[in-house]
Structures are given as C-alpha cells and as structure tokens.
Amino acid sequence: MNLRFSHFAIFSCVLLFSCSHKNFEKIDNGIVVNIPQKSELDVNKVKLEVLGDKLIKVSATPEDKFSDRKSLICSSVGENIPFSVEENDSLVSLATSQIKASVNKTTGQVKFFDKEGHPILVENNGGGKEFTPIEVEGKKGYTIRQLFESPVDEAFYGLGQHQSDEFNYKGKNEELYQYNTKVAVPFIVSNKNYGLLWDSYSLSRFGNPEEYSQLYKVFNLYDKKGEKGALTGTYKYKSGDVIERREDSLYYADLKTIKNLPDKYPLYTSTVTYEGDLEALESGNHKFILYYAGYTKLYIDNKLVVPEIWRTAWNPNSYKFNIDMEKGKRASFKIEWIPDGGQSYCALRALSPVAESEQNKQSWWSEMNPQIDYYFVYGKNMDEVISGYRTLTGKAPVMPKWAMGFWQSRERYKTQEELLTNLTEFRKRNIPIDNIVLDWSYWPEDAWGSHEFDKNRFPNPKAMVDSVHSLNANIMISVWPKFYYTTEHYKELDKNGWMYRKAVNDSIRDWIGKGYIGSFYDAYSEGARKMFWGQMKDHLYSLGIDAWWMDASEPDICSNSDIQERKALSGPTALGPSTEYFNTYALMNADAIYKGQRETDNNKRVFLLTRSGFAGLQKYSTATWSGDIATRWEDMKAQISAGLNFAISGIPYWTMDIGGFCVEKRYENGQREYDKTMKENADYKEWRELNTRWYQFGAFCPLYRAHGQFPYREIWNIAPESHPAYKSMVYYTKLRYNMMPYIYSLAGMTYLNDYTIMRPLIMDFTSDSNVNNIGDQYMFGPSLMVCPVYKYEARSRKIYLPEGETWYDFYSGKVVKGGSQNVEAPYERIPLFVRAGAIMPYGPDMQYSTEKPADNITIYVYDGKDGDFTLYEDEAVNYNYEKGNYSTINFKYNSKNKTVTIGERKGKFNGMLNNRKFNIILVSGDKVRPFDLNAKGVNVEYNGKQISVNL
Template structure:
C-alpha cells in the first residue's frame, strides 16, 4: 500500500469515526419546543435513563427524570396551564455538559450522569444536584398500581437557610440540617415547597409521603444498647402506676412505641389510664458517636431527660390528639447514658412514642434532600427570583394566583365548639353588636344535624327550626356565617347512598364496621374527591341543602382526610384507596386540594360573581387558587402551642399560600382551665394566655377565635372591667382601624403575588441575624409584630433589623436598626414597631368591614426615609376585580423634599367614592405618633382623583 493511499484511508477512517462519535454524542439529547430531552450516557439500574428540562420562564425550570425509556403523559394536580409565550433560550455543549441559557439563568446538565446545576449568568452556582446521590429510583407496586420511590439530594453551602414546607407543630423555623416528614394530619399541613435565603425555591411535584432531610424513617430505641434500672441489658424499665399511687406492673420494654390505634394494644391489659403515670427509665448506649435526632410523639403530660439533663420540659396534649416534638442529643459510642421518659396520660387510652435517627455527617445532614414514597416520575421546579417575593410569585405562576377573599373575611370571626342551637348562633352575634365589639363572621361548627345524620347536610329541626331566618337575622346584623361541612357520610344518609351508588365512597371503613365517637357510634366513610363526578355531586348536595339559605362561607373540616383518628399511616392509606386516579399511597397528600377544587368550582358555577371562601384543616400546593385559607387545626391551649403557631404561620406563608389562621386560645383545653374558679391562679393564667393570643391573632392574615370550653367570646373570658377584656377589645378595634391597610395588602396578594405574614428574612435578607429569628415577623411592609408567649412576661427581647429605623407603635420613640432591645410588654400590650419609611392608612372605628366605607382615611407617614404605599379598593363581595373593576391610589413620601404625593387614582368600580378626605399625619423623632390615631389632627386634604402634593409643616 502506498503512503498516499494509507493516508487517505486513515483520514477516511477518522472521518467515519468522527461522524459516528458526533452522531452518538448528538443522540444524547434532543431539543424540543419547550426545552430539551437528555439521555445520560452512564445510566445504571435504578438511575435516570431520561431527563427533561422544560423552560417555563426565564427563571423557572422544570426537571423531570425517569428510569424508563419514555416520559409519561402525566397531568399535574398542582400546576395550572402556563399561558406565557415560549421563552427564548440557547443550548450549547461544553465539556460533556449541556448548557441551557435563558436571559436570567444557566442550567448545566452532565451528559454522562444527568446531574443538573443551576447558575446565574456569571456562572455563580445557585443550586446543584449532588453527584453521589443523584436521582435514585426504586420500583414500588401498591393496590395494583406501579410507580417508583425516589430521592434527590442537592448541595447546600453552610450559610444557607431553608423555609416553607407547610405548617408543622414542632416549633422549628429554619429547616437547614433538620428533618421533616410531609404528610397531612390534624395540626399538620404539608406543602412540598422549600424556599432558600439564596433567593430560589424548589417545588416538588409529588403527592405521596415525602421526607425532607434524612430519607430514613425514625427508628425504635432498640437501635441502641438498652439497660434497665438494674443494669440488665436489653430494655428499659417501664413502671406503670395507677391514679391511686399503686404500682400496677413493672416490665422491661425495648421500644416506646404507642403512637396509633394498632400499637396501643401493646399496653398492659386493663391498665387504668385515668390519672395514671408511666415512667420509662434506664440507660442507652450509642453504637456510633454523633448527633442523634429524636422525635417525641405525645399526648398527656410528657417530659424527657437524657444524660441527667432535661431535653424536653413538660409538654401537654389532649389524649385524643397527639403532637410531635423534635430534639437532638449528642452521644458517644460505647458510653452509657441515663434516660427517662415521664408520662401522665390525660384521660383514657393515650399515645406516646420516642424514636431516633442515627447520626449523619454534618455536611450530608445539611443538604437539601427530598425522598418520596411513590410517584411515576421525579418532577420538580427550580424557581429563581431577586427576592423571596419573586420566588413566591414564581410558585403562584405555576400553581395559580391567590384570590381576594370577601372583604368581611379580613375582619373578626367568632367560633365555638360549638353553638348547639339557632338561638345560640344568632344570640352570640347579637351580644357582640350590643357590646359594640367589632365582628364580621359567626361560625356554625359540626353537629347541627340530627345525631345519626352526619353527611345529610340537613339542620336538626329541633335545634335549628328555621335556617333561613337564622341567615336572615345574621345578615340583618351586618354579619356573615360560615358552616362546617365534612367529607364524611353515615351509611344511612341519602347523600351517602347517592354517592355510593356511583362508586364515589371509600369502602374500607364500612367494610371494617368502624364506628365513630358520637352517641353509640355510627358507621360511615369519606367520599373520593379525585373523581370529577364525586366533586360535582358533593357540591350539589351542599348547594341543595345549605347554600340555598344564603350561606356565606365553608369550613371544610377533617380534610386530611381524617377518616379514623390516630390510625397508622398504613391504615390511613387503606381507608382511602383506591382513588379515582390511583393508589392513595401515590395521592396521599392532596385530598384537601381536590376537595377545595370541587367547592370552589361548584359555587362559581351556580353563583359566578359571589366570592367563594373556604377554610380547610389541610392543604397543599395550589390551594390558594381556590379562595381557600388554612387553619392550624386542633392545637393545644399551652404557651408552647402559642409559640409554635408563630413558626407554623411564617413557614406556611413562605410556602406560597397567603391565607392562614389559628384557633386563638388553642382548641384542646387542659382540665385545670375547664374547672378554674374566680380568683384562682389557673383562671388568671387562662385570661392572660387568651389575652396574649388575641394580641398575636390580630396580626395574622385572618383573625379568628375558636375552641372547646371554656368559651372564647371575650365576654366569657373576662368581665368588661378586666384588663384581659380591655386588651382583647383594643386589638380587635385596632385590626378594624387598620382595615384600609389590610385590604390593600389583600389586593397586593392577588395582583402582585404578595405575602401578608412576612418572616423577617423576607424583607431583611442581607441581615443574616434574621435567618433564625422565629418569634418576630412583619405584618405587611410596615408593622413588626413581636408576640409575647410566656406567662407573666412583661418585657421581651426584640431584634430591630439593620438598615432601618424603627418606631415604637405606642409612644413614637425611634430606635436605630441593627440592635437588640428589651421592649416593654405590659399585660395589655404586645410590642409592635413600625418601620421608618412607612405609610399606614388608617380608618375610623367601625364594627364591621362594610361600615363607613367612604369615611376619611388617615395617612400616617413614618418619616426617616422614602416611603410608598398603594391604597386598593373594590366592591368587596364579588369577582369584578378580575374584570378590572377596582381602583388604586399610589401614595409616596420623599424624605429629601419633605413632600407627600397622593397620585392620580387609577381604575374605578361601582360605588367608588369620587371624593375622599385624607388626613396626613407625619411621624418623626420630634413628632411622636402612637397608635391612638385620633389624638392627631394632621393636615386635611380633599382628594378628587387627581394627583396632589402635601408638604411637611
């Protein structure tokens, strides 16, 4: 062969190989209209075979991964149709990475392993999938449905903080390095959306049991070497003592696991739980050194000590409604450490367990990690923004805008478990009106039906003889009514039979003859809201029996669904499977979302221009698009429960659902409060607890009192002469005076995806001291709320974020930011501060939200830096705001020019006042303004819709 022929042949060979390589390399990915499909080269069994990157917007990227050859045609329950135009992006291969670039982000995906990383345009990392634990899949089959369990781990720098995940009751705030299980239960609302202080969010589109942090379940105490009181290895000593102080039995127990209806059967037979006591004690020896994460599940009075130190002070929950509390303990391998769990059940059979997770390296524990039990594909959305509001706006772009609730919903609601008659309902509202206590909503709780007619939606005629008159009487007093409707039906009701005939009822509870706690006990079950037909029928039954009377709002209780309280998670799944679209294992967390969808769409179908309003005990991503708020469930009446609501509410708000509330005063009551006598210490504490809780409750998105006996009406808490009554009335009236501010924020929620209850980290992200502040928050842009949550506390530490000056709301004193102060907290007052550079619109004293709508408004300008506020108004009860029927007035303060500009009114609506009187009050270090408001005359101006300027005099 000649040299020339050899060279030509070699060149041809290299050309062919090069083409083959290019062809092979190009086949690793395929561009689509919305993004790109990628087939990683090094895919192994259980790894990802196909990844889809979908460009939703310049700052929202969807990532879908599957171990299968093709993606499934999956319809998301939480994502709404995206109507934005297709986003321009570029694709480029760089060193075995496919780089997708939008105008705001770079997304790099390894063509070899499929790892995805998100970067800004300068290449600074925002979020990166961890290389060694990247998208792992395990097949799972349940109820004849197939899917996968999977996990995803992301790297996280040490200074990162995580928020969101819904509402949980362990009083945890920043989730960095912590673990949280995402499932629905009474007092626990899980939303798989996490927001970072690095200005991104991750929305995990999965509906099954999910774990944030450690993917493993908590293990029994038997994972340790255990020693009883005598030092014998194998178990702890459990001593059971009766209410008479007599030892019932003593036995060795290797596990403390009595957390559901199945496991409580392991208690000693015939043990009398009333007034009893059980103590587990001995020693534990760790098999490895490190930080152990413990989870205490408890009802009754419970405390825990480890190593001679009390790690859990006495906590309480009512017997039928346990709570979870988490703590960490560092243990050394081979070291025996004393342990003691002291437990006093509060009533009949109760629940308690203590479990632990073994140590993980700090770096691993601190990562952003998610594991889900079942899904068809791993599916998440990366959402970037300049701040947390922009990130939450991206969440709402994906899952739907939050509506504006009816104006009256932002006023005060009075509820009780329960008003038993029509006269009690109307009488309670009449008493508020008689006393001139502001109120807008009275609530009709459960059991307004005949005892054996749960699910009939029919009033018991012996107690509610004329529902139409009841509603007419409520409306005549300028009130509104919300009624409790459960998704539960007794088998003898007509509604059950109608639903069951179409296959719309879950059957397991009926098959198991499960009886509830009413009277002799009745058999029933819940309907399946995953069926469109079932949702429509459920609404039709509500419409026919209740809505026809003019009911204003719906209270969707037990929407977890709580078919049988205190069941194990496995039995809970069994009770609600199969759903119309798959196994309850796969759709475990979305019942409340589908239930709300049915009511929202149902009411708008029959009454399209009356604002829908729902309150639900559970929720999920997307709930906000159905005019739905969530409350924190049947919480306890303890100071620690009040404190836990602060973190619960802040994390829920960052989870993207803006409307949240709680039972002011707590729902489940300690017996000592039920029997408290006048002059007793217990009654003094009860009144102070409710006073502090009302102070806090006036500054959450929805202001609502509810609970078991003692009754929660202010006049039942204390007499008019008592400072508890006077303080509660003061904050109620203050809430109503701030209604122009609050309702404007509601407009901001809809039009700008705003969040009303704002953790400090949302507005002061650059001040790293706020990352872990879990007991202060902003109510809108101006008011910092500092609840008092300890008995007899008369001052509390308050951190004033740097970069701003702060006004004491009660005396006008100005403080520089960046410092911690001891703020006065007398019985009657909770510390409140107003940020310098705020404009606070204040209305007159009113008794209901539709009163004096066109009255003069005070604009209180807190000077010190530039400020602006947009006053929003609309018709208050309908959906005309969706059609542009509303008005806004922009108000701006220039610190340099010392001028306030009230801008030109934009928009209009029926009934809008053509003229307004504004009174301008300027607060400063020398002009000390307080929240009495009426002691300041200010400068009065007539506003006719044209821009005007007012100079500081």
C-alpha cells in the same frame, strides 16, 4: 491490518460524531438529555422545560420515556418563552434571559445559574437521583430521592405548617404528610432567592430520607437494674397497683400499637415512667422525635431535655430534639408520662448520626412517583420567588372584605338560639365582628353528611341565616367530606363508586353517641366532586350560607390510625393508589367547592377554610388553619413559626384557633370554679392572660379568628369589661378594623403582585444573617413589626430590630434603636414597631368591615426613609375586580423634602368614593406623635387628581 484499523477508526469517529447529536434533543419548550445507564435504575433521561424566564421544570426517569401523569398542582404556563441551547463535551445547557441550566451528559447532574453565571442551585455530585421500584395495587412506580448541594450559609423556609416550632429547616428533618395539626406543602424558599417545588403527592421527607427508628436500632438499651436489651416501664395506678416490665422500644403511637400497653387498668388512672440507660452505637448528633399525648417530660443524663409538654389524649403532637452522644458511653434516660384520657400516646424514636456535611444538604424523598419532577423558581428577592410559585400553581384571589374582620367560633353553638344570642351580644357591646361560625354536629346525631339540620335545635335554618345577615354579619358552616352510610347522600355517591368503602366494610364506628359507621367520598373523581358540591348547593348554599369550613380534609377517616391504615382507608382513588396520592385530598376537595360555587353564582366571592392543604391551595380562594392545637404557651409560640413557614410556602391566608382548641382540664375547672365563686383562681387568671396574649398575636395575622372547646371563647366569657384582658382584646379588635384600609390593600397586593401578608423577617431583611433563625417575630405587611408575647406573666421580651433601619414604637411614636434588645410588654399591649418610610392608612371605628365608607382616612407617615404605599379598593364581595373594576391610589413620601405625593387615582368601580379626605400625620425623631386616630394632622381633600402635601 493497518489499513483496516484506519478505516475502523474513521468509522468510529463518524459514529461518535453522530451519537453526540443524539445526546439530547430540543423540544418545543426545552431539551431532553439522554444519559448512559450503568444499571436499569440509573437515570436514563433528564428533561428541562422552560415555563418562564425564571421558571424551569426538571424531570428525570430511568425509563425510555417520561410519564404522562398530569400535574395536580401546576398549570400549563410559559408558552413561547425564548431560550437558547448550547452543547460542549460534557454539558448541554439551556438559557433564558434570566437564568441558565446545564445537564451533565454523563451523570444527569443539573445545575442552575443566574445570567452572570453564578451558581444558584446544584444537584449533588453525580446527579443525586435515586429510583427504587415500588408497586401498589398493580400500579408500578418509584420511591425517589433527589439530593442537592447547599452552601454553609444557606437557610430553608416553607414546607407548609408543622408544630415542632422549627423555623429554618437547614440541617433539619421534616416528614411531609397531612395530619390534624400538620399541613404538608412540598415547597421551600432559600435565602439564596430561589424556590424549589417538589411535585409529589405521596408521603415525603425533607432532610434525612430514612424513617425514624425504634430505639433498639440506634442504642443498646439497659433497664434500671443495668440489664441489657430493654428499658424499664413502670405503670402506677390510683388503686395502688404497679405493673413493671421491660420495654425494648417505646412506640405507642397509634390505634394499633397502643394495644401493646398494659390493659389490666385504665390508662388514664396511671402515671408512667420509662427509665434506664441509652448506649449509642455510633458517635455524633442523634436526632429524636417524641410523639406525645398527656403530660410528658424527658431526661437524658439527668438533664431535663423536654420540659413538660401536653396534648389532649386523642390528638398527639411531635416534639423534636437533638443530643450529641458518644459511641459506647451510657447515658441515663427517663420519661415521665401522665396519660390524660382513655387512650393516650407516647412514642420515642431516633435517627443514627449523619455527617453534618450530608445533613446540611437539601434532600427530598417521596414514597411513590412515576418519576422525579421538580420546579426551579428564581427571583431577585423572596417575593419574586413566591410570585413564580403562584405563576406555576395559581393566583391567590382577593378574599371577601368581611373575611379580614373578626370571626367568632366555638366548639360549638349547639342551637340556633345560642348562635344568634351570641352574635347579638357582640352588637350590644359594640365589639366589631364580621363572621360567626357554626361548627359540626348541627345535623341529627345519626345523619352526618345529610347536610340537614336537627329541627329540635335548629328549627328554621333559613331564618337563622337571615337573622345573621340582618345583624350585618356573615355565617360560615362546617362541612365534612364524611357521610354515614345510612344517609341518602352516601347512597347517592356510593352508587357511582365514589365512596371509600373500607371503613364501612370494616364497620369502623366514630366517636358520636353510640358510634356510627361512615366514610369519606373520593375527591379525586371529577364526578364525585360535582355531586359533593351539588349536595351542598341544594341543602346549604340555598339557605344563603356565606362561607365553608372544610374540616378533617386530610382526610381524617379514623383518627390516630397508622399511616398504612390511613392509606387503606382513603383509597383506592379515582386516579390511582392512595400511596401515590396521599397528600392532596384537601386540594381536590377545595377544587370541588370553589369551582362549584363559581359555576353556581359567579357574583359572590368563594371563601373556604380547610384544616389541610397542599401546594396550589391558594387558587381556590382557600385559607388554612392550624388544626386542633393545645391551649399551652408553647403551642402559642409554635403557631408563630408555623404560620410564617406556611406563608412563605406561597399560600397567603392562614389562621389559628386563638386561645388554642384542646383545653387542659385545669382551665375547664378554673372556669367552673370562677362561675361558682366569681373569684379569679390561679388557673383562670392564667387562662385570661393566655387568651389576651393570643388575641394580641391573632389581630396581626391574615385572618383573625377565635375558636375552641370550653371555656367559651367570646371576649365577655373570658373576662368582664373591667378586666385588663377584656380591655386589651377589645382594643386590638377595634384596631383591626381601623387598619382595614391597610389590611385590605395587602389583600389587593396579594392578588395583583403575589404579595405575602404575614412575612418572616428573612423576606424583607434577607441580607441580614441575624434574622435567619428568627421565627417569633414578623412583619405584617411592609410596615409593622409584630412581636408576640408567649410566656406567662412576661412583661418584657427580647426582640431584634434589623439595623440600618430606623424604627418607631407604634404606641408612643418614639424612635427605637436597632439590634437585639429587651422591650416592655405590659399585659394589655403587644410590642409593635413601625419601619421608617411606612405610610399607614387607618379608617374609622366600625362594627363590621363595610359599615362605613372610608371617606376620612388618617395617614401616619414615618420619617427617616422614602416610602410608598398603594391603597387598594374594590366592591368587597364580588368578582368584578377580575374584570379590572377596582381602584388604586399611590402614596409616596420624600423624606428629604418631607412631602407626601398622593397620586392620581387609577381605575374605578361601582360605589367608589369620588371625593374623600386624608388627615396626614408625620412622625419623626424630633416630632414624636403617639398613635391617636383623633390627632390633628394636615387635612387635604382629594378628588382623584394628584396632589402633593408638604408636612
């Protein structure tokens, strides 16, 4: 008995030793760790793949093998990166020269460390992985969640572009889906200098994985009479009639649910009140999301929690707020809603309280994936993190130089004559412009998708394009992935099975004229993408069109459909269910045009502007704008944090509709009244100031572009020449062109160094915790601090200048102390500050970006710190820079010696200036120099050889 036990014990030890070697296997670029499962939905395998010294991909599955699904966002990178592997009793670890990652052999928990062994990112205790089976259209997958620990002082940025004016996402929730004014990018950057790219294309959530609930699931509801079970809804109509009813939820959020509103009278003739009491079912912090169109206010406990907000009827927005509430304690509640159109939306939902320790963790949830896939990106700073992201997802090409200039657009130039007349007016007034945009509906009314022009309004499109070019401008045209089923292009695509058919089969009509039936093409099919570009090439590119405005690329097949209907309308895709591929349509559509044009003409830079986007969009020479936002001060403010988070999401080129797209009727009426009387009424006075402040902000964005509905957006249509609004808008447009050497160099840095042009303060002042939540100021490049003004009649604003730095007022050249302070913001000026050590190059006045060679550049140097700047130049419109045909000139400033060293020019290109002049002006605390391009400094001639200049 004892002998047999001894033999069994020896056999068991041998077996255990043998199994220990099967806990993991080393693969070519990493390791696979096998995890013992307690149930079939526990993680079974965890894979770490080394894609760079600071890049590791993590995959996890409950199955016996990993998915072979090809990533839509990441290329094959990081071949033959050296790494080592170690194993102990509990962990298998993998290390590169810069980072280390370990996998717990029992739980599958992954941890990341720097090379000194300090933890950077740690999955939740136990691994934090959840898999729930899901099957759609016969395809099986998982609803997944991954949870990470997060220290108290961590902050999160990125996630794309959203409109709730949130900046730091620590402790917040964001639903990631594409919508007119939302862009989902599943990438965050932490102030701990790492990034996480979540490789999922389905509906996703950052933060609480739960969907916001109807009010009755979170509260006991009481109507205004005190009766339990509902709130009171009161609908008052202009006719004097009143409808009062009990409402057990407030959810009129889409085309389906608004049918539950009273239908006896037109909604736009009503004022609506929802009121009663809310009694919390749990104590704690309740998070709310208000979905609104029309004018909306919300009160809780008789306090105005949501001040008046507005969105146009057909394009609702979301507003988030939090309220601490005590279980069993009733709080009075009221919404005042004035619908502003035939169909309008109002919905309020809430989340039950979550423990702060859990809410503050980093959490990712996605509806449908074959497995968990994410990429860990480490860097010494946030720029290195974004560089790692672009290593994974693709470099950002240098945009054509003209794209850095001013663009004029409106909804819409209705005729060829109208477009050319307005462009000509820019030239007559000497207001710089590089691009004019032809928005939608240039085609015959019943021929959307034909890519043909309505001959009555556009009699000679080729002549129109040629005329634009003769005026030294470029033309961008709106192209939708949408086709009426009667067009030849629809039939061509449909014949191959490349059209989404549900909208056609259901006879869904759009909003044009009598309403027409059509749908969108399947951008997930390679053949469809090639055909889509081929149609554009034959009908539009052949005219000489310079750039593409890819509208409605969410895809927006039927506006304001609920999520389930949106999935049904946009699928199935060539790759699988739209549930799985819900968020990546714009990425695939951009792929079609970028690759198509480069194959057609590789000597002309591609430029795309799209309303939606996703991780990796930058590699397709594509910018994004923030959609059909409203003409409200709060919407202007929200664009600052939206643009900053989009930039830190790794996609460098972003823009917005200066002035907002959707216009309040009071501004339309104000314009019409002004046209009759030529007197500035109150609404039109505000309209002018709103546009002035928005232009001031827009001049310091990666792309500078005005667009929107009536009133017309051309500067002279906003105000006459004598008006301060006109003067200010022209001033900043001209300054934008003076800054072209600086701005275009930033574009070069974006390509060469993976730079970010529009920079949240957290990027440059990461160690200063005061900037963690500042989302209304930013750096424009390395030198300029931009502080937009977003309140009506404000003539000052509160700012923060990071301490430990010397700052200068841009206009006066005076030193400004650091810290929080109020600064002047006169009507015509935006507060701008320059960082000590800045080297700012300015070129001549120009009417378009390539009008004059920059043979005379004025260089402003700001004392107080050593500095450097690299001037980048190339051929402006082609791809020769990819072959190395560009030049750089490095400027270094030594603050101690007051010396500027202009380095030897590196590189060359056709048309390069061999000789030029620099006018160098030193600004210091004891040598105040106001900004003036005509100021005299130290003039030097430069022939490409290194020289030093003592100032």
